[in-house]
Amino acid sequence: MFTTAWTASPQSPSTGFTPNWSQEGFWRQSLRQVVRLSAGGDRVRIRLSNAYGTSPLRIAGATLARTATGAGAGAAVRAEPVRLTFGGAASVEIPARGKIIGDAAGLAVAAGESVTVTLHLDAVTGPATFHAQAFATSYRGAGDLLADTGGAGFDETTESWYFLTAVDVSAARTDGVALFGDSITDGFGSTPGANRRWSDALAARTGRPVLNAGIGGNLLLNDSAWYGEKGVHRLERDVLSLAGVDTLVVLLGLNDIGFSEGAAEPTYWPAPRVEVDELIAGHRELIRQVRGRGVRVVGATLLPFGGSDHWGERAAKVSHEFNEWVRCSGEYDGVVDLHRALADPVASERLRGVYDFGDHLHPNDLGYEVMAEAVGVLL
Known part of the structure; x- marks a missing residue:
């Protein structure tokens, strides 16, 4: 096995x-x-x-x-x-x-x-x-x-x-954890060559197999030349086809709502203006694909991103509404509130300074450790 x-x-x-x-x-x-x-x-x-x-x-x-x-x-x-x-x-x-x-x-x-x-x-x-x-x-x-x-x-x-x-590897383990997301899951902002992504931190903390299914720039609802196939299409290939996975943690959607706020991206422009009902529908599709596969699916709130190039009045509104749905809807099997775990205690729309890689969007090594701690409690 x-x-x-x-x-x-x-x-x-x-x-x-x-x-x-x-x-x-x-x-x-x-x-x-x-x-x-x-x-x-x-x-x-x-x-x-x-x-x-x-x-x-x-x-x-x-x-x-x-x-x-x-x-x-x-x-x-x-x-x-x-x-x-x-x-x-x-x-x-x-x-x-x-x-x-x-x-x-x-x-x-x-x-x-x-x-x-x-x-x-x-x-x-x-x-x-x-x-x-x-x-x-x-x-x-x-x-x-x-x-x-x-x-x-x-x-x-x-x-x-x-x-x-x-x-x-030959191991009769069925307790693997897959992390499904974008550049935050991929490890952007962590120290290169040091294995300090939050997937690495979670594996060290829990002793369980942890699989990183992040792609930098990835979107839930749309394909991109640089940023991979959309999340609702790649879940089967990138997670559900793997061996020994029993828990899936989903952290995806920030690029869907944030790309339209910044300057033109060379590989993703014009970016559609995604509203909260579209984002929720995409997450429901991920949940639907997982149901019946014997895999527990955990939803994560989007991290704070105030001051980043993804920030804007509309993106802030959609992010808040989406996070409230994750917290309160009961549609995920479990919820991890990464927004609250990493938010600045004075300005909750921003990453806490000690966790900020420097672009107000991605955590640093310490921030990724905090994410792993928050998820580890649920496992």
Whole structure:
């Protein structure tokens, strides 16, 4: 039996927030990616996606290893990598729009440990399905570097993940928690490379598998070139198809009401003016999809965002009305009031200063710890 221990929601190739390799893709290169697991086991398997590919994706080979630790470790691993297989074969071709789950490999891992996945991409991939904001370093180098342990051959870096969408471990656990949201769930404002997202904090606090299904800029009701498919469409793929999830926490909608308040976004303009009844209808659709799946669904109030580029009179009104619905409607199985947990005690429409990353929209590491504490009480 397997439990999903790490995940990243796939996005279509785009310029994104920071430089990345999604549009150029890969050819005769190896790609090394580091992910932190929130559950342990003695066997590991990976999930790969070509969801936004327009041609077949050839994986010439793949390996798995424990990540080296310490200053300057970079792309190094702790021991010779384990070769991965797909249906018993060392290589695999994933069709356009397709996905695959690899075979289980023998490697004992612990909750909180990081593992390194290396893919050899010997054929032209075309634009790559990816996750834009990893807040972790990935590596690229020329040729077949599957067996490389020191990491010296990986001479390029990025802060995105490519093709890799989940890692499962052999564990008979059915208490996984999935966090579904936008950049706040994705971890924007946390310290890069330090695993300080609120999903990391919640896993450490509860000892349960915690899966991060956030996408920076994501909307509940509308698709976007940079910000992923709308939440009501991606929930099945990004959460309900994973193994061992029994609780879903939804924190989504701030971009739906806030994008129309700011200056023109280069990839999302004109932004529709979303009213509270539309936002509530979207959340009811998420609840409807979860019902009957044996998954408890918890609704979170939107965080304070006064003073941010999402703030405005209309957005403030819709946010207040929506938060009151979450608190009082009884439609979610449980409620976590993140607005009250992070609000400034004097000006409740604003994030408390000690929790503010600096843009009045995203929490910092301490703010994410407070979010994890608030949710942890319900679990």
